[in-house]
Amino acid sequence: GENVEQHPSTLSVQEGDSAVIKCTYSDSASNYFPWYKQELGKRPQLIIDIRSNVGEKKDQRIAVTLNKTAKHFSLHITETQPEDSAVYFCAASNGASKIIFGSGTRLSIRP
Amino acid sequence: SQTIHQWPATLVQPVGSPLSLECTVEGTSNPNLYWYRQAAGRGLQLLFYSVGIGQISSEVPQNLSASRPQDRQFILSSKKLLLSDSGFYLCAWSRNTGELFFGEGSRLTVL
Numbered sequence: 001g002e003n004v005e006q007h008p009s010t011l012s013v014q015e016g017d018s019a020v021i022k023c024t025y026s027d028s029a030s031n032y033f034p035w036y037k038q039e040l041g042k043r044p045q046l047i048i049d050i051r052s053n054v055g056e057k058k059d060q061r062i063a064v065t066l067n068k069t070a071k072h073f074s075l076h077i078t079e080t081q082p083e084d085s086a087v088y089f090c091a092a093s094n095g096a097s098k099i100i101f102g103s104g105t106r107l108s109i110r111p
Numbered sequence: 112s113q114t115i116h117q118w119p120a121t122l123v124q125p126v127g128s129p130l131s132l133e134c135t136v137e138g139t140s141n142p143n144l145y146w147y148r149q150a151a152g153r154g155l156q157l158l159f160y161s162v163g164i165g166q167i168s169s170e171v172p173q174n175l176s177a178s179r180p181q182d183r184q185f186i187l188s189s190k191k192l193l194l195s196d197s198g199f200y201l202c203a204w205s206r207n208t209g210e211l212f213f214g215e216g217s218r219l220t221v222l
Binding site: 001006032034036043044045046049089091093095097098099100101102103104 | 143145147153154155156157160162168170201205207209210211213214215216
């Protein structure tokens with residue numbers, strides 16, 4: 001079955017710097033790759049997603065890249081702000097309703 | 112608009128006791144429904160998902176079970192809880208577009 005690996009598990013960056021989180025997946029049939037943000041005590045919420053027919057997608061300070069050949073995708077956050085501190089999860093789906101998550105990255109933004 | 116509710120929000124149960132967590136979705140029909148577990152400091156583990164009434168896919172063989180007696184109702188159960196069942200349980204729904212909408216979560220402590 002699908003397996004999604006995510007790293008690093010924790011990440012600390014200076015406010016204003018960029019943060020990068022990387023994920024790999026095992027199922028070559030996967031075609032949908034969302035990223036979720038979970039703030040402390042709250043439910044995860046979708047922040048950006050990408051489908052296998054594109055290699056990159058950007059939304060303001062957040063971007064996601066996908067390399068289908070290597071089966072990995074990454075989240076890039078530029079100009080980090082204190083409110084970016086949270087746990088981030090990548091996920092992969094083969095379009096058949098099953099959505100598998102990575103183990104999460106705890107991002108801390110240093111003032 | 113669509114809403115998702117799950118209950119109870121917290122519960123403390125002795126080892127060997129039964130469990131029932133309930134989740135309902137309003138404002139949509141025939142949603143895909145999911146149960147995830149989030150252990151402390153870890154990722155989101157897919158337990159069950161359902162694409163329709165009576166259709167349950169199990170991802171992790173264990174002493175938990177799920178049922179979908181109605182289109183927008185998803186129930187997670189156990190006949191005898193184990194210590195290792197402690198965690199944060201999240202119900203979620205999606206359309207076929209892929210985005211997951213999570214409930215508020217149920218924190219289970221097994222003593």
